[in-house]
Amino acid sequence: MSQTTPWKPRLVALDVDGTMLDPATQTLSEGVRAAVRRAVDAGCHVVVSTGRSMLGTLPVLDELGLSAGAVLCSNGAVRLDAATRETVSVETFDPAPVYTRLSSLLPGAQFAAEQLGTGSLVTSWFPETHLHGPQQPVDVAELTERPVPRLIAHWAGHTPEEVAEVLDGVSLPGSVYTIDQYATWVTVVPDGVTKGAALEKLRAELGIAIEDTFAAGDGDNDIQMLQWAGHSVAMGQAQPEVRTAATEVAADVAADGLVTVLDRWFSGGTPSG
Structure with missing residues (x-):
């Protein structure tokens, strides 16, 4: 320029x-x-x-x-x-193997699966200001039974630096992830x-x-x-x-x-x- x-x-x-x-x-x-x-x-x-x-x-x-x-x-x-x-x-991915991997690496984390245009399926209630739209608590089987465009893992009580350290070098099946610098959020979307x-x-x-x-x-x-x-x-x-x-x-x-x-x-x- x-x-x-x-x-x-x-x-x-x-x-x-x-x-x-x-x-x-x-x-x-x-x-x-x-x-x-x-x-x-x-x-x-x-x-x-x-x-x-x-x-x-x-x-x-x-x-x-x-x-x-x-x-x-x-x-x-x-x-x-x-x-x-x-x-x-x-674009979507299968959240089941991703949930299995992340739940073992981030014990106690809560998960939210985006339901396009309607809200989120969650393993437990997220703070109201954290997710946009209605939340529907479900068991893991229902959370992971359908492909989703986005999966969130929230590791409460930990820092973004701790999340980054745990996930350093980790690959997730059929997906990629990023870590939010303002909260202990891992955002997972389809590979590529x-x-x-x-x-x-x-x-x-x-x-x-x-x-x-x-x-x-x-x-x-x-x-x-x-x-x-x-x-x-x-x-x-x-x-x-x-x-x-x-x-x-x-x-x-x-x-x-x-x-x-x-x-x-x-x-x-x-x-x-």
């Missing part, structure tokens, strides 16, 4: 929690909402790309005023149409599914050059997306491995670091590279 050649990204992929939404306050600032709206008004393809379920993502779309384009949920396992709020594609892989499919469909893509994120599940984008930003509070994956590091989410970056191109002034 030359400093003398005006440049704007044509596809902007944005994580939610820790990037647009401050986990400490669980809110989207007015600055973030306005910055996203400016990008949309400029003709940019803004793609919400999140580990959240479909039910957890829909309210974010409402707050941002996004009513067109693609939305990636469950780390890319689920694609939605922002206009219709209907699913475009869903990442935000970056889902965005590459979308980019090819839209006919946008890779150098015209931008991504912002802060978590373990954002690493492939940040590496994929032509230009990428890690939020200031991100862990070192996430920061290393990005082109640059912005200010923390609490300081609206994303707004500062987006305003380079979508502030209404002269774009810069």
